[in-house]
Amino acid sequence: MTTLYEVHGSVALITLSNPPVNGLGHPTRLSLTRHLAQANEDDAVKSIVLTGAGKAFSGGADIKEFGSPLATQEPNLLSVIMAIENSPKPVVAAIHSVCMGGGLELALGCHYRMAAPGCSVALPEVKLGLVPGAGGTQRLPRALGVEPALNMIVSGEPVKSEMLAQIPGQKLFDKMASTAAALPDEALAFAQAIADTRPLPLVRDLPCKHRNGDAYFQFARNMVKGMAKNLPAPLKCVDAVEAATQQKFDEGMRIEREFFTNLMFTPESHALRHIFMAERAASKIPDVPADTPQRRMDSIAVIGAGTMGGGIAMNFLNAGIPVKMLEMKQEALDRGLATIRKNYESQVKKGKLKQDKYEQRLGLLSTTLSYDDLNDADMVIEAVFEEMGVKEKVFKELDRVMKPGAILASNTSTLDLNRIAAFTGRPQDVVGLHFFSPANIMKLLEVVRGDKTARDVMATVMAVAKKIRKTAVVSGVCDGFIGNRMIEQYGRQGGFLLDEGCTPAQVDKAIEKFGFAMGPFRMGDLAGNDIGWAIRKRRYQEKPDMKYSKTADLLCEKGRFGQKTGAGWYDYVAGKRDAIPNPEVVQMIEAHRASLGISPRKISDEEIVQRLVYSLVNEGAHILEEGIASKAGDIDMVYLMGYGFPIYRGGPMLYADRIGLFNVVQAMNRFAKNPLDDANFWKPAPLLARLAAEGKTFN
Ligand code: NAI
Numbered sequence: 014m015t016t017l018y019e020v021h022g023s024v025a026l027i028t029l030s031n032p033p034v035n036g037l038g039h040p041t042r043l044s045l046t047r048h049l050a051q052a053n054e055d056d057a058v059k060s061i062v063l064t065g066a067g068k069a070f071s072g073g074a075d076i077k078e079f080g081s082p083l084a085t086q087e088p089n090l091l092s093v094i095m096a097i098e099n100s101p102k103p104v105v106a107a108i109h110s111v112c113m114g115g116g117l118e119l120a121l122g123c124h125y126r127m128a129a130p131g132c133s134v135a136l137p138e139v140k141l142g143l144v145p146g147a148g149g150t151q152r153l154p155r156a157l158g159v160e161p162a163l164n165m166i167v168s169g170e171p172v173k174s175e176m177l178a179q180i181p182g183q184k185l186f187d188k189m190a191s192t193a194a195a196l197p198d199e200a201l202a203f204a205q206a207i208a209d210t211r212p213l214p215l216v217r218d219l220p221c222k223h224r225n226g227d228a229y230f231q232f233a234r235n236m237v238k239g240m241a242k243n244l245p246a247p248l249k250c251v252d253a254v255e256a257a258t259q260q261k262f263d264e265g266m267r268i269e270r271e272f273f274t275n276l277m278f279t280p281e282s283h284a285l286r287h288i289f290m291a292e293r294a295a296s297k298i299p300d301v302p303a304d305t306p307q308r309r310m311d312s313i314a315v316i317g318a319g320t321m322g323g324g325i326a327m328n329f330l331n332a333g334i335p336v337k338m339l340e341m342k343q344e345a346l347d348r349g350l351a352t353i354r355k356n357y358e359s360q361v362k363k364g365k366l367k368q369d370k371y372e373q374r375l376g377l378l379s380t381t382l383s384y385d386d387l388n389d390a391d392m393v394i395e396a397v398f399e400e401m402g403v404k405e406k407v408f409k410e411l412d413r414v415m416k417p418g419a420i421l422a423s424n425t426s427t428l429d430l431n432r433i434a435a436f437t438g439r440p441q442d443v444v445g446l447h448f449f450s451p452a453n454i455m456k457l458l459e460v461v462r463g464d465k466t467a468r469d470v471m472a473t474v475m476a477v478a479k480k481i482r483k484t485a486v487v488s489g490v491c492d493g494f495i496g497n498r499m500i501e502q503y504g505r506q507g508g509f510l511l512d513e514g515c516t517p518a519q520v521d522k523a524i525e526k527f528g529f530a531m532g533p534f535r536m537g538d539l540a541g542n543d544i545g546w547a548i549r550k551r552r553y554q555e556k557p558d559m560k561y562s563k564t565a566d567l568l569c570e571k572g573r574f575g576q577k578t579g580a581g582w583y584d585y586v587a588g589k590r591d592a593i594p595n596p597e598v599v600q601m602i603e604a605h606r607a608s609l610g611i612s613p614r615k616i617s618d619e620e621i622v623q624r625l626v627y628s629l630v631n632e633g634a635h636i637l638e639e640g641i642a643s644k645a646g647d648i649d650m651v652y653l654m655g656y657g658f659p660i661y662r663g664g665p666m667l668y669a670d671r672i673g674l675f676n677v678v679q680a681m682n683r684f685a686k687n688p689l690d691d692a693n694f695w696k697p698a699p700l701l702a703r704l705a706a707e708g709k710t711f712n
Contacts, residue, residue: 014043015067018048023059025052026197034072035065037090037115039083046088046096051326053102059208061100062200063123064107065116065532070132073114076293079286090115090147096121101273103213108132108191109188109199113171118145121152121185124213128178128186128447129193133171140169142246142282142661143291146273148217151265155219157184159231159258166250167237179644184219192325217262230255243528243661284663288653290666291646295486296479298471299643305472308418309450310480314390315338316407318349318380321424321625322396324452327353328481331453337387338380353378356453363425384414392420392477401428405436412437420470422446423461424496427548430463430490440465444474448483449495449655450540456653458483459494479500481605484654489641496651498636499665502628502694504545506548507533508562510621511602513689514613517582519595523618524625528659533625534582535592536657539574542582543570560691564602575600611689622692630677634698637666637711645670645711670710678705 015038017030029035042161045063052061065071078084088096097104097119097131106120109129114137120126128134136149136222144150145166154162165172189204190196223229233251242246249272253652256268276282285299297303309461311337315326326336331351340346358372360366387393393411397403411421421443423433434440442553445461458478462471471487478485488494493501508518521532537545552559568582575581576581576590583592633648642648649664669677678697697705704710 016044025058025061025307027063028066030066034069034077038075059102060204062204069111071116073116097122105204118147119148125187128174129189129190129196130175132174134405135171137169139246143276144272151257152216154257155221156216163254212598221257271327281661286661295650297505301468309391312390314387314393316395317397320651323349323352327453330539331480335377349703384410394422396424408436434463441467456484458485460485486647499632500630502632506624506628511564523621526621530657538581543574565644630669634701638700666711674705
């Protein structure tokens with residue numbers, strides 16, 4: 014049973030019991046309506062309390078039912094709420110811990126609500142590209158007031174129960190429990206006290222008006238339009254709440270339902286739901302069960318206090334885990350420490366970090382020049398120069414000093430992790446933790462699993478990633494891992510587009526219009542064009558047959574490395590990040606094009622987007638087939654969290670699925686015929702060809 018039933022004196026207590034968050038899946042809804050009927054049939058029962066067992070009142074819909082017919086199977090949530098509203102005996106919701114989505118809508122259907130302090134209350138449907146679908150947009154404004162309700166519905170963000178209870182005139186909570194622990198007893202006493210009160214109050218009967226409705230909703234729409242780029246749901250939230258103020262309750266419910274159903278079929282909602290599931294799925298590794306024992310993680314060491322080392326250290330300090338940083342020279346340590354301090358100070362100045370927290374975090378940081386000081390750390394993360402010789406020295410030292418069982422991690426972005434592991438006598442303890450720059454900000458963490466990495470090491474680092482609030486995605490060992498291996502192909506296409514007739518600004522604009530945070534050339538300027546240059550030089554040796562545009566090399570030969578040198582594909586004014594097109598760069602591209610005997614052609618935005626995105630898709634398909642990524646959703650997460658792929662398109666692999674893999678393959682075949690492109694590359698990856706032929710998808 015997913016609800017429990019007890020009778021305390023004259024009060025029936027129905028407890029949702031569907032761990033972990035009392036999701037309102039079909040079995041729970043069925044069981045709840047049965048227990049409700051039982052309470053109403055029992056003459057000894059005068060009133061009913063509805064609560065949740067464990068760590069939530071209810072977290073809302075059961076995500077396992079997403080997109081399946083079970084989600085709407087009767088009794089659906091609307092019917093359950095109707096049954097509660099129609100209950101002849103009063104129903105009191107006793108709310109604690111978490112009350113979200115369908116859980117809040119359920120509570121709003123009850124006659125009374127009592128909340129414990131500290132409860133997180135939200136209607137997060139908008140984050141899945143939806144409006145609340147079981148009366149949330151109609152009942153919450155009636156219970157809470159139009160403006161606070163709209164804020165909650167449009168943002169999807171949780172608000173604490175005690176904050177909501179302070180809103181003047183609110184009818185969301187009839188009573189606050191004195192403490193969370195006291196809630197069950199106080200709710201039973203309350204239910205007893207109101208047992209005979211009639212008529213039973215219903216939120217649907219409350220008035221819903223705004224004094225300046227027209228002006229307010231206009232203002233709200235303008236705000237939301239600015240923030241909700243390309244996402245339809247937030248504006249629909251405004252429309253639905255406005256309907257609550259203008260229409261009769263039942264008509265408002267009909268409108269909400271219509272919005273909900275239409276949004277469910279939008280590509281944007283599909284993308285957001287895919288991301289929600291993919292993020293959860295990414296944290297699960299097929300052969301590492303959830304109950305795999307984890308190693309201790311009470312202290313960290315970081316080798317190298319440069320760009321990455323400092324940012325990596327901050328992640329752990331922010332999570333309250335002590336960090337010891339090692340460098341070769343005192344000056345390097347001082348520099349690294351100063352950067353960390355400056356970073357935190359700027360957060361304090363902006364009011365994002367309290368002074369005492371700042372001191373606390375710095376207090377957890379210590380430094381050393383001696384490897385022997387690292388022997389008590391549970392994990393060490395190496396972030397030294399990207400050279401195998403340097404890594405070899407460092408890992409041999411770590412093997413010498415680290416205690417048995419310590420995890421030895423490398424932040425390498427290109428080097429072979431298996432070789433690094435082989436420098437030690439304990440390759441099972443070696444793992445890659447590929448952070449992205451700036452490491453204290455970027456959400457993505459590629460966890461690189463070596464051939465010999467132990468399962469408990471994987472389980473431990475995945476848990477650590479969660480602790481430091483990263484989205485971790487597992488990658489096998491290959492050059493560039495998932496993200497950079499794909500971006501190399503995307504960059505190559507960018508180069509060919511320049512050779513054939515585009516300017517950097519045209520390419521960037523087209524892909525930014527598609528939704529990318531930044532086009533390939535602005536991104537190159539941000540990351541430093543010298544990084545790609547170094548990689549290409551290596552490639553020219555390793556893969557002499559691989560075709561490259563030479564424009565990026567010409568740019569680097571001029572010292573135009575990007576923002577750090579004030580000049581790259583664009584010009585930059587000191588202290589600003591605006592990319593200003595540079596006529597000399599355009600001339601350089603034209604001259605190079607002429608030297609190749611290419612007459613430029615006008616290339617459409619559509620072709621630019623297709624070539625850039627499908628290059629990711631094709632390389633992604635190879636990565637999937639080789640088992641470097643274990644699922645397509647993992648590749649999508651890498652691109653969404655680390656490379657600015659538009660959220661509302663759900664990642665490159667989901668996007669390809671939507672376009673239809675058959676159509677993607679057709680386009681690739683077309684590109685392969687372009688003599689200035691790389692026909693070899695556009696040969697669809699075998700997995701892609703197979704799925705396209707079978708009419709299947711990646712996800
Ligand atoms: P960096 O040059 O800013 O910092 C490297 C630091 O390591 C320097 O402070 C240097 O003094 C120190 N160091 C060098 N050899 C050492 C040794 N034997 N013992 C102790 N300290 C030593 O380099 P960055 O950018 O921080 O890169 C570090 C690692 O992170 C590289 O493997 C790189 O590929 C990787 N990475 C870099 C990213 C980036 O965007 N910069 C992104 C992801 C990974």
